[in-house]
Structures are given as C-alpha cells and as structure tokens.
Amino acid sequence: MVLADATYTTEWTDRARALAAPIGSLVDYAAETAGGGRLFVATASSAPNKQHPTGAQTLAAVARELGSRVSVEEGALAGLPAPERRWAGGGVHLLDYGARYSHAAHATELAPKVWAALVRPWFEGVS
Numbered sequence: 001m002v003l004a005d006a007t008y009t010t011e012w013t014d015r016a017r018a019l020a021a022p023i024g025s026l027v028d029y030a031a032e033t034a035g036g037g038r039l040f041v042a043t044a045s046s047a048p049n050k051q052h053p054t055g056a057q058t059l060a061a062v063a064r065e066l067g068s069r070v071s072v073e074e075g076a077l078a079g080l081p082a083p084e085r086r087w088a089g090g091g092v093h094l095l096d097y098g099a100r101y102s103h104a105a106h107a108t109e110l111a112p113k114v115w116a117a118l119v120r121p122w123f124e125g126v127s
Contacts, residue, residue: 008052
C-alpha cells in the first residue's frame with residue numbers, strides 16, 4: 001500500500017495538544033507489514049485540514065499507536081528527499097514532509113521518487 005498524503009482523519013485524541021486519533025485500519029495494516037512480508041509507505045504533509053488533523057498529525061498518531069513496532073529514524077533514504085520525521089520498521093515507511101511539499105505535490109512530485117526508491121526495489125526483491 002502506498003499513500004501519497006492520504007492519511008487524514010476527522011477525529012482528535014487530544015485537540016488541545018494537537019494529537020490526532022489514529023486510523024485503526026491503517027494501524028492494523030502497518031502492524032502486519034512491520035514483519036516485512038508486505039509494504040506500507042505513507043507520506044504526509046502539514047497542509048491545513050480545516051478544524052481536523054493534518055495528514056502529518058494523523059501519520060504521527062498511526063506511528064504512536066504502532067509503538068515499538070516502528071522506530072523514529074533520522075535522515076533520508078537513498079533516492080528520497082529527507083522528511084521532517086520518518087518512522088520505519090520492517091515493511092513500514094511513514095514519511096512526514098511537513099510543509100516541504102504541497103498536498104498535490106505528494107502525488108505529482110514526491111510519489112515518483114517514492115516508487116523509485118522504495119516500491120520498485122521491494123517488488124524486485126519479491127520472489
């Protein structure tokens with residue numbers, strides 16, 4: 001599964017602290033992919049979402065819910081611009097680009113780089 005700035009929810013865990021509620025189905029799938037048998041890549045931006053959490057806030061909630069299954073990692077992956085925050089573990093890659101890319105640029109500018117750096121190599125390694 002590859003999501004280009006598509007992790008949005010309308011729910012808050014704690015709005016005062018800007019903590020979005022995690023999307024259960026994304027957490028469940030990410031937990032399955034943490035073992036490495038599947039791939040889950042999600043990019044997110046801090047593009048405003050009216051009174052709702054941003055994609056970046058929701059992605060952080062998914063990572064929080066995954067707990068020890070994914071870890072915060074520094075820097076960029078080869079072939080990708082460095083995100084503001086990156087959580088990874090097994091087949092999970094959660095990439096928060098903050099305001100570095102517009103919402104639309106995740107699908108038009110960033111997604112081809114994600115496919116080249118993460119998706120294509122993963123498929124080539126699948127037997």
